[in-house]
Amino acid sequence: MSDRQHPLATLTKMRLLEFVREPEALFWVFAFPVLMALVLGFAFRDRPPDPVPVGVVAGPSAAELTQALARSGAVKPSAYPSLAGGLEALRTGKIALLVEETGALGLTYHFDRTRPDARIARLEVDDAVQRSRGRGDPSPARDALVHEKGSRYIDFLLPGILGLNLMGTGIWGIGFAIVNARLKKTLKLMVATPMRKSDYLLAQMLSRFVFFVLEVIVILAFGVAAFQVPVRGSFALLGLITVLGALCFGGIGLLVAARARTLEAANGLMNLVMVPMWLFSGVFFSSERFPKAAQPFIQALPLTALNNALRAVMLEGRALSAIGGELAILAVWALIAFAVALKIFRWQ
Amino acid sequence: MTPAIVCRGLKKHFGDVKAVDGLDLEVASGECFGLLGPNGAGKTTTIEILEGLTPPDAGEVVILGRRWGSHERELRERLGISLQESRLTEKLTVAETLVLFRSFYARGRDPEQLMADMSLEEKRDARVGKLSGGQRQRLAVACALAGDPELLFLDEPTTGLDPQSRLQLWERIAAYKEAGRSVLLTTHYMEEAERLCDRVAVVDHGRIIAQGTPAELIAGLKAPHIIEFSTEPRVEDDFLATIPGIGERRQRDGRWLLAAASLAQAVPALLSALDGAGAKLLSLSTHRSTLEDVFIALTGRELRDE
Numbered sequence: 001m002s003d004r005q006h007p008l009a010t011l012t013k014m015r016l017l018e019f020v021r022e023p024e025a026l027f028w029v030f031a032f033p034v035l036m037a038l039v040l041g042f043a044f045r046d047r048p049p050d051p052v053p054v055g056v057v058a059g060p061s062a063a064e065l066t067q068a069l070a071r072s073g074a075v076k077p078s079a080y081p082s083l084a085g086g087l088e089a090l091r092t093g094k095i096a097l098l099v100e101e102t103g104a105l106g107l108t109y110h111f112d113r114t115r116p117d118a119r120i121a122r123l124e125v126d127d128a129v130q131r132s133r134g135r136g137d138p139s140p141a142r143d144a145l146v147h148e149k150g151s152r153y154i155d156f157l158l159p160g161i162l163g164l165n166l167m168g169t170g171i172w173g174i175g176f177a178i179v180n181a182r183l184k185k186t187l188k189l190m191v192a193t194p195m196r197k198s199d200y201l202l203a204q205m206l207s208r209f210v211f212f213v214l215e216v217i218v219i220l221a222f223g224v225a226a227f228q229v230p231v232r233g234s235f236a237l238l239g240l241i242t243v244l245g246a247l248c249f250g251g252i253g254l255l256v257a258a259r260a261r262t263l264e265a266a267n268g269l270m271n272l273v274m275v276p277m278w279l280f281s282g283v284f285f286s287s288e289r290f291p292k293a294a295q296p297f298i299q300a301l302p303l304t305a306l307n308n309a310l311r312a313v314m315l316e317g318r319a320l321s322a323i324g325g326e327l328a329i330l331a332v333w334a335l336i337a338f339a340v341a342l343k344i345f346r347w348q
Numbered sequence: 349m350t351p352a353i354v355c356r357g358l359k360k361h362f363g364d365v366k367a368v369d370g371l372d373l374e375v376a377s378g379e380c381f382g383l384l385g386p387n388g389a390g391k392t393t394t395i396e397i398l399e400g401l402t403p404p405d406a407g408e409v410v411i412l413g414r415r416w417g418s419h420e421r422e423l424r425e426r427l428g429i430s431l432q433e434s435r436l437t438e439k440l441t442v443a444e445t446l447v448l449f450r451s452f453y454a455r456g457r458d459p460e461q462l463m464a465d466m467s468l469e470e471k472r473d474a475r476v477g478k479l480s481g482g483q484r485q486r487l488a489v490a491c492a493l494a495g496d497p498e499l500l501f502l503d504e505p506t507t508g509l510d511p512q513s514r515l516q517l518w519e520r521i522a523a524y525k526e527a528g529r530s531v532l533l534t535t536h537y538m539e540e541a542e543r544l545c546d547r548v549a550v551v552d553h554g555r556i557i558a559q560g561t562p563a564e565l566i567a568g569l570k571a572p573h574i575i576e577f578s579t580e581p582r583v584e585d586d587f588l589a590t591i592p593g594i595g596e597r598r599q600r601d602g603r604w605l606l607a608a609a610s611l612a613q614a615v616p617a618l619l620s621a622l623d624g625a626g627a628k629l630l631s632l633s634t635h636r637s638t639l640e641d642v643f644i645a646l647t648g649r650e651l652r653d654e
Contacts, residue, residue: 004450
């Protein structure tokens with residue numbers, strides 16, 4: 001009969017309709033990442049660095065020192081009547097450095113060398129004090145400040161949010177839909193028909209695809225319009241990365257939902273899969289910061305590969321050949337996850 | 349002609365529970381067969397084994413001359429299945445749901461035609477979540493019919509429906525059967541079995557304890573009549589046991605139901621005994637035994653005990 005439509009196409013279309021008819025799902029997919037980028041973008045927008053809080057212990061020259069430090073602008077001095085009180089403030093992190101007078105002109109700096117802001121305070125405090133007491137600089141120096149687009153925090157962050165969102169939609173979107181269908185026995189009803197099981201699973205991934213593409217466009221357009229985040233590489237390549245990322249996390253979503261019988265079990269599994277990637281895969285800060293021994297594991301994570309590839313193309317304008325490794329990692333994850341999911345899937 | 353269903357020695361245990369415990373069944377082509385029994389009797393497990401959704405621990409199953417192991421795909425194309433508890437996707441409309449199910453089958457029935465047959469045309473564009481229980485159940489049966497099946501499995505198709513919806517669904521199933529197709533249904537409504545089924549099997553504790561046409565099963569009772577009455581004051585069981593011509597006795601809603609082989613003998617005897625005991629008759633009626641009475645006679649329990 002001619003009234004038959006292709007099952008894969010029909011399954012995909014129906015899944016799409018089902019999703020579009022759920023307004024709250026649309027919010028989480030489209031509005032949430034944009035809000036997140038907006039908040040973080042403003043929190044880390046360009047502005048002069050905050051002065052570092054430092055303490056000055058009461059002494060004969062305390063007033064002179066405090067004035068000199070305040071004038072420098074790089075540190076924010078406050079007075080402490082006793083050494084003990086100052087050290088207490090230092091220990092609890094209220095100040096980064098404590099200045100104590102020792103002898104006529106001598107000074108002692110109390111600070112923790114492992115704290116970056118304490119080291120900055122050491123340099124700034126010493127510089128301000130020595131200058132105000134008459135030190136001369138042999139080489140006159142002038143600061144030329146750089147505001148390069150592409151090296152700001154928001155530029156680093158936006159590709160990370162893209163990656164994070166692809167992972168979230170893939171794993172949550174597909175995982176919950178499937179566990180729900182299993183709970184309501186919709187799945188069981190479908191396997192009682194001649195429907196191909198692979199069609200069902202593929203349709204879950206394909207229907208997500210449409211959203212993946214829209215999601216990427218929305219987040220990218222927002223980043224470019226609101227923060228002038230650069231896209232230096234080709235859009236076609238970004239598209240390819242998105243497709244592979246979508247397939248990869250779609251596959252992982254299927255795998256996570258392959259056997260779970262309850263929403264709670266699925267939720268636990270999803271967190272188990274996603275939390276390590278939130279932490280290690282360089283969403284909010286570079287994954288290079290983790291110890292060298294952990295790097296092989298971190299670099300093999302799909303979200304790390306996705307984020308690195310997105311950043312390489314957007315920020316550095318790299319070509320396909322430069323991100324082949326990352327794309328291969330995504331493809332391998334996608335294939336293995338889909339194959340294993342199909343094999344171990346619980347249909348009823 | 350190849351029987352629609354043949355199964356022998358079917359067994360399925362869940363832990364210590366013997367859900368199906370050595371069940372034999374044969375359903376002829378073109379026949380509507382009912383599995384009758386209370387909740388927990390093993391009806392659903394049995395039908396799901398026959399549907400190829402649950403593997404049996406032991407026994408053999410042949411559906412339309414084919415086995416599940418070797419011809420699953422072919423069988424899926426030729427069967428229609430409606431499950432007891434499965435829910436269709438609430439966000440899709442009636443028409444969309446039917447188009448979806450139709451797409452799974454190589455050949456089948458036009459969704460528009462199915463909606464007309466199941467009186468769902470008016471609900472064509474309504475979401476499944478907005479349908480009444482009866483409409484949902486008709487849609488479930490329509491989905492099962494999407495592949496124009498030779499054999500239809502219905503697991504408690506009218507449970508929880510109001511009488512009108514039930515009647516409507518019965519008409520549809522009867523029409524499908526008229527077209528020469530086979531049906532296996534489970535039910536705990538006796539009236540449903542009597543109206544729809546050519547033959548029924550009474551299932552209890554995972555076994556078939558009686559089978560035949562409804563008329564045969566009723567005729568097999570020693571006492572094919574039921575006398576139903578109430579009195580003021582009430583009479584005791586010991587008292588009724590002394591009356592000649594009265595068989596099984598049970599009470600329901602403050603009335604006595606007595607089985608009798610012959611009304612001509614039992615009714616006068618009952619009336620004179622009540623008169624002698626000074627009990628005033630409030631109501632009296634008689635009916636021929638139903639499958640319900642057959643079930644009680646066979647198991648000593650009411651069917652709808654839940």
